[in-house]
Amino acid sequence: MEGASYDYSCLPLVPLVSVFKYLDLNSRCSTMAVCRKWRSVMLSESIWRETIYDVPGKWKDPAKALERIAEDFGRWHRKVTIRMKGGDPKVVFVTMNLICALSELLPRRIQSLTIQCVLHGGFFRHADEFKLCLRNFFDKSPISYGNQLTGLHYVDLSSVIVSLHDPLFAALFNNHGQWLTHVNLQNKLAHCRITVTAMKAAVKVMKQVEDLRICMASIDNDGLQAMIANNQGSLRHLSLLCRYVDGFRQNRPTDDAWRAFNNRWPQAAVTLIFTRNYPIDKFRAVMLPSVPLKTVCFEQPVDTSTIGLITDMYKAKLYKVVLRSKPADYINNQLVSLVLDSPHLRVLYIMHNLEFATATLINERKPKIKHNINFQDENVRFEPVPEEESLRPFVPKQVTSKIMKFPYSNLWKHRED
Numbered sequence: 001m002e003g004a005s006y007d008y009s010c011l012p013l014v015p016l017v018s019v020f021k022y023l024d025l026n027s028r029c030s031t032m033a034v035c036r037k038w039r040s041v042m043l044s045e046s047i048w049r050e051t052i053y054d055v056p057g058k059w060k061d062p063a064k065a066l067e068r069i070a071e072d073f074g075r076w077h078r079k080v081t082i083r084m085k086g087g088d089p090k091v092v093f094v095t096m097n098l099i100c101a102l103s104e105l106l107p108r109r110i111q112s113l114t115i116q117c118v119l120h121g122g123f124f125r126h127a128d129e130f131k132l133c134l135r136n137f138f139d140k141s142p143i144s145y146g147n148q149l150t151g152l153h154y155v156d157l158s159s160v161i162v163s164l165h166d167p168l169f170a171a172l173f174n175n176h177g178q179w180l181t182h183v184n185l186q187n188k189l190a191h192c193r194i195t196v197t198a199m200k201a202a203v204k205v206m207k208q209v210e211d212l213r214i215c216m217a218s219i220d221n222d223g224l225q226a227m228i229a230n231n232q233g234s235l236r237h238l239s240l241l242c243r244y245v246d247g248f249r250q251n252r253p254t255d256d257a258w259r260a261f262n263n264r265w266p267q268a269a270v271t272l273i274f275t276r277n278y279p280i281d282k283f284r285a286v287m288l289p290s291v292p293l294k295t296v297c298f299e300q301p302v303d304t305s306t307i308g309l310i311t312d313m314y315k316a317k318l319y320k321v322v323l324r325s326k327p328a329d330y331i332n333n334q335l336v337s338l339v340l341d342s343p344h345l346r347v348l349y350i351m352h353n354l355e356f357a358t359a360t361l362i363n364e365r366k367p368k369i370k371h372n373i374n375f376q377d378e379n380v381r382f383e384p385v386p387e388e389e390s391l392r393p394f395v396p397k398q399v400t401s402k403i404m405k406f407p408y409s410n411l412w413k414h415r416e417d
Helices: 013-020 025-032 036-042 062-076 089-103 127-139 142-148 166-176 196-205 221-230 255-264 280-285 304-314 332-341 356-365 411-416
Strands: 050-055 079-085 112-118 154-159 182-184 211-215 237-242 269-274 293-298 320-323 347-350 373-376 379-382
Touching (some): 013 036, 025 050, 050 089, 062 089, 079 089, 166 196, 196 221, 221 255, 280 304, 293 304, 304 332
Parallel strands (some): 050 079, 112 154, 154 182, 237 269, 320 347
């Protein structure tokens, strides 16, 4: 009925909890002041298990407000996301203050930590102090604090615009390595300073990791072999971010190491991401025949030989192909061969002027493929694809053990006889 008002305070407890979970922090604090019932609902643990801190947020004093929320409700956090909106010193200071407040919590049950930099303009100041706050957060180990502190399972620092280095990484894997299952340290906007020595030591500790996303510069042949020898879990995905210098390195993982990787995890998927400045003639240095490549993303222009290379080597494996720049050559024919010869290809994102006949052929022969091709009369346009979507890799689902069947299915029939 138009103009009617509703008393939402009379809603049962379960619907209220389901709704309040999706409120941002400002709305949560405002909701607590409505009535006693809503305040009691807001004080339930399930609402604060997943929390997103927007920095600076809509607060008069963001540092005090977010610190107070962390102190009051942080003991219930399981999954924490910190979104830094901007890179000015005020935002960095508030974020550092928040990280320090979360690190001092006892008991601390945080299992997932994601830090995102949105609306940034490049590197922000006080990067060393910021890394020191992160290191202080990672330094606290469940082994030292017993049941007062839970080990981290999920860490995503891929959009933190600071250069990650060995001391910070060592604090993470030394204190939480045995619990880590998902680690994302790929940052295209900052130089990677994690050495192959630190990564080799890390993979020996991270024995349960399932999804590891790192820079190619941080892993060598010995590091990959150490991962194969020490991982006790089921690795499902390994992603490598390749920069300019990786095309000239001499200690990259060899074809024999990748073959051992395949034997150890037959269902695992590998993602290769090539940045814009990667040398176009050095793809063969990284793309070896034994690499179980499922997702490949080229941010720089590619030529016909590159498309032919991935078609010849990986047509039976590829799941997703992303071309984020206009090609250096005429690649329409090679692109058709890639799509038609790859039986498992499900996603194709391209950012260049494809011929109408080529686009029509791809659409007709592969109608179920997900793409960004838009047909307008006799023209072909390409819908913009968000970077997060274009870089989202194919990760095999976790395989659960099948329930053991009873060996005598007709036991009761025999007993009746």
